[in-house]
Amino acid sequence: MSDQKTDKxxxxxxxxxxxxxxCPSCGEEVSQGFNAKPWIILxxxxxxxxxxxxxxxxxAETKSEPAVEIVK
Ligand SMILES: [Zn+2]
Incomplete structure (x- = not known):
């Protein structure tokens, strides 16, 4: 597969x-383009x-509570 995505x-x-x-070379944790964190935050x-x-x-539209203000 030559189309495989690679990260540095x-x-x-x-x-x-x-x-x-x-990283197989130094063991550093690699943050890929498809990171999980942004998705969790999103x-x-x-x-x-x-x-x-x-x-x-x-x-919330309960008639006992006048929470809705009608401005005309
Ligand atoms: Zn490395």
Whole structure:
């Protein structure tokens, strides 16, 4: 496979295949282009936004609480 993605180790500059998570040369942990961290952060942000939207949605529209302000 010549189309295989490769990453370079930040520590020693060794080329590492996309499947590797640790540099085979120096053992440094490699952060690939497809890092897991941003996705976890993104998922948390989406969850928070969804929670806010749901909280302000039909569930919060209780008639006993005048939370909705109508400005005309
Ligand atoms: Zn390395």
């Amino acid at each position: 180790c930040k520590k020693c500059g060794e080329e590492i295949s996309a499947h590797e998570q640790v 998922a948390i942000i989406i969850l928070v936004i969804m929670e806010i939207l749901v909280g302000r949605g039909p569930g």
